[in-house]
Amino acid sequence: MKSPASLLLAAVLAASAVPLLAQQGAAPAAGASAPAPATPGPAAATPAPAAPAAVAAPSTVDVAQGEQRYAAVCAACHGADGNSGTPANPKLAQQHPEYIVKQLQEFKSGKRPSPIMQGFAAQLTEADMKNIAAFLGAKKFKAGFARDKELVALGEKIYRGGIQSRQVAACAGCHSPNGAGIPSQFPRVAGQHADYTASQLVAFRDGVRKNSPQMSQIANRLNDREIRAVSDYIAGLR
Ligand code: HEC
Numbered sequence: 001m002k003s004p005a006s007l008l009l010a011a012v013l014a015a016s017a018v019p020l021l022a023q024q025g026a027a028p029a030a031g032a033s034a035p036a037p038a039t040p041g042p043a044a045a046t047p048a049p050a051a052p053a054a055v056a057a058p059s060t061v062d063v064a065q066g067e068q069r070y071a072a073v074c075a076a077c078h079g080a081d082g083n084s085g086t087p088a089n090p091k092l093a094q095q096h097p098e099y100i101v102k103q104l105q106e107f108k109s110g111k112r113p114s115p116i117m118q119g120f121a122a123q124l125t126e127a128d129m130k131n132i133a134a135f136l137g138a139k140k141f142k143a144g145f146a147r148d149k150e151l152v153a154l155g156e157k158i159y160r161g162g163i164q165s166r167q168v169a170a171c172a173g174c175h176s177p178n179g180a181g182i183p184s185q186f187p188r189v190a191g192q193h194a195d196y197t198a199s200q201l202v203a204f205r206d207g208v209r210k211n212s213p214q215m216s217q218i219a220n221r222l223n224d225r226e227i228r229a230v231s232d233y234i235a236g237l238r
């Protein structure tokens with residue numbers, strides 16, 4: 001009595017398996033003849049544009065968003081157009097975006113210590129940093145003036161020729177003769193407030209700012225008078 005039942009079951013299973021196997025077996029054939037359904041693929045085309053868009057979105061710089069963010073948080077100290085009027089707060093206008101992003105990342109991580117900037121940088125995402133940097137990079141810097149007639153000649157000498165006896169390389173070699181820097185590698189220094197520039201050279205020299213071995217090595221070899229002189233000269237560069 002079992003055997004007819006199990007035969008019937010086997011028959012049922014076999015019957016249901018046949019169409020299944022047939023479908024599976026047919027699948028490759030259908031796939032091969034399926035360029036028809038696959039190619040017209042509005043369905044296949046939709047994921048394609050969607051994927052690049054999703055990938056591109058984070059790297060697309062949104063200058064308007066950067067401007068908004070900058071105006072709300074940063075402009076109070078760095079000036080509406082990035083030309084801060086306060087000697088302790090650096091001018092940021094026309095600075096290379098890569099340099100600005102690097103500094104913001106390093107303020108955030110603490111690699112460049114600043115009790116003031118760490119908190120502001122901490123609130124920025126990578127995208128915010130890039131957006132703000134793009135906004136600032138497109139602003140025009142306003143030059144300043146050298147103030148110390150006695151020191152400015154020494155400053156010019158150091159900036160253009162370095163100090164050979166102490167193996168101080170000419171600043172112009174990296175920051176360019178007019179102080180505009182070299183995009184993405186060496187920051188713009190021209191027109192910067194002398195107080196700020198001097199404070200950074202002292203910070204490099206004293207090991208407080210440790211985010212550039214090149215600059216630490218150079219600043220290590222400058223005395224206070226030379227720092228004041230070259231900072232004053234840089235303020236007048238344009
Ligand atoms: C309360 C004033 C203040 C505010 C607000 C402020 N900053 Fe600063 N920022 C400073 C000071 C002071 C420094 C110099 C820090 C140091 O001594 O290293 C600085 C330095 C920087 C630097 C480094 C510049 C360079 O030449 O290396 C960048 C970039 C910067 N700030 C961007 C921003 C951005 C972007 C915001 C807004 C999210 C902002 N700051 C908000 C005061 C401020």
Ligand code: HEC
Nearest residue numbers: 169170171173174185186187197200211212214215218230
């Ligand atoms: C070998 C290349 C090189 C030379 C030479 C050089 N610098 Fe720099 N300098 C750099 C780099 C790179 C940075 C960016 C550091 C960073 O990423 O934070 C920098 C940054 C600076 C900064 C900080 C700018 C800011 O906005 O905070 C100042 C100021 C500066 N340099 C002044 C000088 C002076 C003055 C001299 C000459 C005595 C000089 N540099 C020579 C490579 C150089």
